[in-house]
Amino acid sequence: MSMSLPTEPPTDGAAVTETEKKADEVVEEEEEEEEYVVEKVLNRRVVKGKVEYLLKWKGFSEDNTWEPEENLDCPDLIAEYLQKQKSAHEGKRKAVGDADGDESKSKKKKDDNEKLRGFARGLEPERIIGATDSTGELMFLMKKHSDEADLVPAKEANVKCPQVVISFYEERLTWHSYPSEDEKKEEKN
Amino acid sequence: MPTTSIGGDERISKFKNKGKDLAKLREKRITECVELRKAQKENFFKRRNISLSSLPEDEALSPENGTVSFRIEDIIRDVNCDDRQAQTRGCQAARKLLSKDHDPPMKKIVDAGLLSRFVSFLSLDDEPTLQFEAAWALTNIASGTSWHTQQVVNHGAIPAFINLLTSPMLHIVEQAVWALGNIAGDGAAYRDVLIECNVIPALLAHISPDAPVGFLRNLTWTLSNLCRNKNPCPPMSAVNQMLPSLMQLLHLSDKDILSDACWAISYLSDGSDDRIDVVVKTGIVPRLVELMNNKELCVMTPALRSIGNIVSGSDLHTQMAIDAGVLSVLPNLLRHPKPTVQKEAAWALSNIAAGPCKQIQQLITCGLLPPLVEVLKNGDLKSQREAVWAVTNFTSGGNVEQVVQLVKSGALEAIINLLKVKDAKIILVILEAVNNMFLAAEKLGETERLCLFVEQLGGLEQIEMLQNHANEMVYQAAHNLIEKYFSDGDLEEVQVDAMQNGFVF
Secondary structure (H helix, E strand, O other): OOOOOOOOOOOOOOOOHHHHHHHHOOOOOOOOOOOOOEEEEEEEEEEOOEEEEEEEEOOOOOOOEEEEHHHOOOHHHHHHHHHHHHOOOOOOOOOOOOOOOOOOOOOOOOOOOHHHHHHHOOOOOOEEEEEEOOOOOOEEEEEOOOOOEEEEEHHHHHHHOHHHHHHHHHHOOOOOOOHHHHHHHHHHO | OOOOHHHHHHHHHHOOOOOOOHHHHHHHHHHHHHHHHHHHHHHHHHHHOOOHHHOOOOOOOOOOOOOOOOOHHHHHHHHHOOOHHHHHHHHHHHHHHHOOOOOOOHHHHHHOOOHHHHHHHOOOOOOHHHHHHHHHHHHHHHOOOHHHHHHHHHOOHHHHHHHHOOOOOHHHHHHHHHHHHHHHOOOHHHHHHHHHOOHHHHHHOOOOOOOOHHHHHHHHHHHHHHHOOOOOOOOHHHHHHHHHHHHHHHOOOOHHHHHHHHHHHHHHOOOOHHHHHHHHHOOOHHHHHHHOOOOOHHHHHHHHHHHHHHOOOOHHHHHHHHHOOHHHHHHHHHOOOOHHHHHHHHHHHHHHOOOOHHHHHHHHHOOOHHHHHHHHHHOOHHHHHHHHHHHHHHHHHOOHHHHHHHHHOOHHHHHHHHHHOOOHHHHHHHHHHHHHHHHHHHHHOOHHHHHHHHHHOOHHHHHHHHOOOOOHHHHHHHHHHHHHHOOOOOOOOOOOOOOOOOOOO
16 A cells, blocks of 8 residues: 555645644634634724624635624734734825726716717817806806716816806896986987 | 988998997897807707617618617517528617617616627627627626626626637727726626636737727726726736736827826725735836826826825835936926815825935925925815825924924924814824924924914914814814923013024024
C-alpha cells in the first residue's frame, strides 16, 4: 500500500486552507448543527445603537450577511477590519456621495435621431418657454430639444445663455400708455 | 406736382408709422407680438403630434402596404410570425417606438411578451438587420428602471449579447456593447454577473487605433460601468484586466472618451488604499493631473474627482500627486466659476493638508494659501465647508512656523467669520482649528497676542455667544476655549512690535 497525498484540487470547502489559517478562523458554534466559517469582515454599521458587521462566509461568493457584534466570535477578523479603517489615515476624508449629479449616466437610451443629434448638439439654441419664482428663486423653463424642458435658475441662464434670456424678456415687453406723455409728443410732431 | 401741406400730411399719415397715434402704434405692436407668439406656440404643440409614420425610413426596408404600423397588435403579430421580413418589420417598428424621446412604451412591449423573441433574434447571424433591430430595442428597454433591466436579463439577454461581441459587423458589436453597458450600469450584482461571464476580454479585444471614435465612446462608457458601484467593489482581477486599457484610452484626445475613462478611474480610486494602490501603480497620475487642466468640464470634473480620491489615500499616494504637479493646477480650480469644482478642489486640498509637515510645506511654497482664503471668504457654503476642513487639518499637522503662516494669510479671520453658520459640525471644526492655533501660540509664548488678535477680529464675541449654542458639543468646545485662553481678566494692552517670529499682523 502506498501512502499518497490527496491530489484533489481544493474545493470551496474548508479542507485545504483550514490548516494554514487556523489562527484566523472563527470558532464554530458547537451547539449549532451546521458550521459556517467567517472568511472576512467587510463592513461595519450601527443599527438602533447596536454594532453589526458585514460578513463574508467561506464557501459562499454571495450571501454576505450583517450580524450583530454579540453573536460573533472572530475578534481577529474584526480587529483586522478596524485596523484597515484606521490606517485610512487620520484627517483624510473619503469622497462623500455622487459628484453632484455630474457623473456619467448609469444607463443610456439610444434615440431615433441619434445621428442628427451628434451634429445638432451644441448648435441647437435653447429657448425659454416660461418663468416661475414659486421655488423662491427666479427659474426659467428651458426647452432643450423636442419635448424635453428643464427648470434652470435665472442666475445660471443669465450667464450661460444671455441672448436666450434677452429674447425671452424682449418677447414679453409691454408698455403701459401714459396719455400726458403722448400728447406732448404729438405736439412735437 | 405741388405738395401742399395738407396733402403732404394726408399722404404721410398713410405712410407706415409716421403721424400715427403713439399709443395706437404700441397697441398694434403688442397685438402683433402676441399673434406671433401664439403662432409659434401652435407650431410647438403641433410638432408633438407628428405621427411616427412620417419619420424617415433609414433602413432599406420597404413594407408591403407602404406604411409602417406602430400598433402594438401589428407589432406582436409581425414579430411572432415565421417570416423573416415580417419579423424585421415588427422589430423595427418596436425599436422606433422605444426610441421616442417622450414616453417610450417599454412596459407595453415587455408585457406583450416580445422579449424572448427579441433575444432569440440576437443569435441569427445570417440576419444582421434583424439582429441589429432586436439589439437596439433590447438596449432601450434595458435603459429603463431596474425592473426593465431585470426583464431583459431574465430573458437570457446576457449570453446572447456577449456572443454578439464577436459579430463581424461593427455596428452590431457596438449595439451589444451599449446594451451590456446598460445592464452593468444597473448595479454591482449584474456588473459582477457580466464579469463572471468573461465580458471584459471580449470588450478589450475591440480596442484598436483603427476603431471609430463613436464605437470607442460606447466601449469606454461600458467599461466605466464595469468599474462602477461599491458594496461590493468590482473584483480585483477584473480591475487589473481593465486598467491597462483604460490607460490607453486616457491618452486619446476625444473628450467623451476621456470623460468616461476618467470616470472609470474615479470609481476605481474610490475605496481603500489597496484600490488606490493598483490605480497609481499604472503611472496614470501625471496624465490625470494634466486632464485636471482640460478645458472641457466633462473631462476636468472626473479627473479632479480621481485625484481627490488618490490624495485621500496614503501619504505616499498623496506625494505622487504632488510630484505630478497637482499643486500648480489646484489654485485655478479653487478659483473656478463653477461652485462644485471649487468644492471638489477644496476637498482635495483638505486631504493634502492632512498630510505630514513636508507636504504642508509644499502647500505653502506652491501658493495654495491665498486661494484657500478666497474660498473661505467668497465660496458657496459647500466649498467653504471643505476649506474649513483644510484649515483645521493644516493646524493639526503643521509645525509652529507653518501655523503662523496660515494665520498671516488671513485664514483665521476668515474662519472666525464663518462661526455664524448654522452647521454645528463646521463650527466644531473651526473651534478645533482655533484651539490648535492657540497650542502653536503657546509654544511661542504668544497666547496673549493671539487672544488680542482674535478679539480684534470679533472672534471673542462669536465664541462667547457660542457658549449658548443648542448643540452640546459646540457650547462645550466654546466654553473650553474661553476658559483656557480668555479668562485671565481684562486683556492687557500689548504693544505689537515688528518681530521676526510670532503673530505680528
